[in-house]
Amino acid sequence: MSRRISMSLETKLVVSSIALLAVVSAVIATATTLLFEDFLTDRLDIQVSSAARRSAGASAEPPAGLAPEAAREVWFLLSPGQAEGTFGARVRLGRVHRAAVLSGGTVRDVPAPPKVAAVTGRPVTVDLGRLGAYRMASRPAPDGDVLVTGLPLNGVESTLTRLVMVEAAVTLAGVALTAAAGTLLVRHAVRPLGRLAATAARVSELPLATGDAVRLARVPEPDTDPRTEIGQVGGALNRMLGHVETAFAVRHESETRLRRFIADASHELRTPLASIVGYAELTRRSGEPHGPQTTHALGRISSEAGRMTTLVEDLLLLARLDAGRPLERVELDLSPLVVTAVGDAYAAAPRHRWLVSLPDQPALVVGDADRLHQVLTNLLANARTHTPPGTTVTTTVLADGGEVRVRVADDGPGIAPHVLPHVFGRFARGDGSRSRRAGGSGLGLAIVSAVAAAHEGRVEVASVPGSTVFTLTLPAAAPA
Ligand SMILES: Nc1ncnc2c1ncn2[C@@H]1O[C@H](COP(=O)(O)OP(=O)(O)OP(=O)(O)O)[C@@H](O)[C@H]1O
Ligand SMILES: [Mg+2]
Incomplete structure (x- = not known):
């Protein structure tokens, strides 16, 4: 079963433009976010690659004098240029031997999932649980171990979150603005339609069935501009009303002529009819002898002439009433x-x-x-x-x-x-x-x-x- 929701033209236009704007904004926002994410990740990957190179370039032995227990195995994290929060892991014989994060100038051990051991030279994303996601790449160390170096993705993520929020806010503001401005504009644009409908309604209320000549209302001049669609409708409506008015005038004219003709004809018939009745009566009463056939014929002439007189009087009265001839009051x-x-x-x-x-x-x-x-x-x-x-x-x-x-x-x-x-x-x-x-x-x-x-x-x-x-x-x- 199909159900049609009836909506005013105004609502329809505003709702569809808002829907269109929302869809276009969503597509643009999604595309921007994806492209920006790619761009930021690529930039981070470049930084990860340089960090991995720095790790691999660190001297094979821990620098003398450094060696608190903590820095053992992951001293490459302390090589110059490594950023705060850099992740480092030493993979020995395919297993993570030790993993740590550079924090406040020292290294802090962190748990590392076995996935870290599989990281190759091309940066990949690895989730470190509480620490969040990292982009990591590995380089072989001179001592035969593999050194994995990573940088946190949270910078990229927070930038993307901010971008999505800005996009959502801008879209919402755009939708609100479109709704408000669209309503005003559409209302202004469809206002002439209301005037057209009002004209049609005024005409439909006229008593057109009486056959009298009528002056029909017209659509106001400014609403008949042929350069606009509504103006074309308004112009067509006015032309139609003009035709209807002319047709009514012609009909009224011909009806008036017909009524006048019937009134004139009835009036003209009264005198000869009165003569016929009079002469028939005169002949009947003349005292001259008539045969029975003549007497019958005279009687018929009188009665039919009488009936015709009544008919003519009735027609005359109706014609006069139709013409609106005032009655005595x-x-x-x-x-x-x-x-x-x-x-x-x-x-x-x-x-x-x-x-x-x-x-x-x-x-x-x-x-x-x-x-x-x-x-x-x-x-x-x-x-x-x-x-x-x-x-x-x-x-x-x-x-x-x-x-x-x-x-x-x-x-x-x-x-x-x-x-x-x-x-x-x-x-x-x-x-x-x-x-x-x-x-x-x-x-x-x-x-x-x-x-x-x-x-x-x-x-x-x-x-x-x-x-x-x-x-x-x-x-x-x-x-x-
Ligand atoms: N009281 C009534 N009882 C039954 N039929 C009636 C009655 N009044 C009117 N009619 C019917 O209505 C018809 C129309 O009436 P109307 O008075 O207009 O015409 P008419 O009586 O036939 O002719 P006219 O009145 O012009 O001499 C009549 O022919 C008759 O059939
Ligand atoms: Mg009658």
Whole structure:
């Protein structure tokens, strides 16, 4: 299972530069230490070789007058030029005969491991236990013995220890400095990215779905320098925002044109339609004798022209609401409006049961009485036309808090499930055909929704077989 650790770009850049610096410093420090160790050892080997030569060059016999017991056998350590701490051993017949160290102008016996006996002319390192490691080389003495001479390695070791410590301190200081300076530099370098993200976030919060022309935010000018990578992204973002803005403007323009066209067309159609209705009525009432076919045709002309008038009025109203044409805004009580609308519905469908429930106090809203009356008429017409006779339709007005609600509920068959999700859409009809059996065009609820929105309210529906409830919610009028 792979797990990705999410890190900010800033942290990633700083951590990787620190890691890189640490690795490079470690490699340089190791190489320096090894080379320096070689160099120091070579230099010591030269000194060991000269000390060994001095030992071999010492006279075959101990100088007269020297001879305290202690200096016997290793008097060569006392030959001029031998440094303090020099190790000397006499190897006789392949075994260490005596070993000592020059200390304070005299020799001091020391234990020597058998390895000392095997030392040849080329300097090698031998560990003398408590005394530490020595570089030793041997030379044959004139008396046939072998003289081993050595110098302590502790000088080399302490120099190397100091070097490693200095390297570690310098590396640590470098890492700390890189972390601090790197954080500042990287933070400064990625700051424009934050501004790009802020611009994108501001644009994403705009309500773009409304189709209105919008002025989109832009990335600030300094963050669009094409010579930098971030500037290139900023420039590309600005160009994209420009395109989107143009596209919105074009769409808005064409929508406005279409709305104006629908409004104009609807408006123009009203007069000829009124003429058709008028002439049909005039002909019917002229008293001239007509055959049954003509009478039927005249009746159809009247009813279809009436339906078309309603459709044209609905389209005109929707086009005007879409265009944001301001509504009348007066304070009015919804209860009497509901009583009138239910009364009309009862007159149109006396075989339904019509119930009304009103609050004690007035249900005051600010709005357009005609449009709100039309909303109630549309909802009640639906409860009447899309349900069988005998259906109970209950209209309830509720005024609580800052809202006024009108609920129209019926116990009819309910809205078909495939219609329900877009029942407030334009030309959404339950019978699925364009036949005019129920006489509706499918604009009734679209008008309800648009009028509610124009009043800063909303309409919701819940429908199952046996219960369909439409709820219109409007903001209550502020108390005087
Ligand atoms: N109370 C209801 N009971 C059952 N179905 C309903 C009810 N109200 C609406 N509908 C369904 O929702 C559809 C859309 O209603 P809408 O009022 O928008 O159009 P319409 O009534 O068909 O035509 P119009 O209102 O324009 O004359 C209707 O065709 C109907 O199928
Ligand atoms: Mg309807």
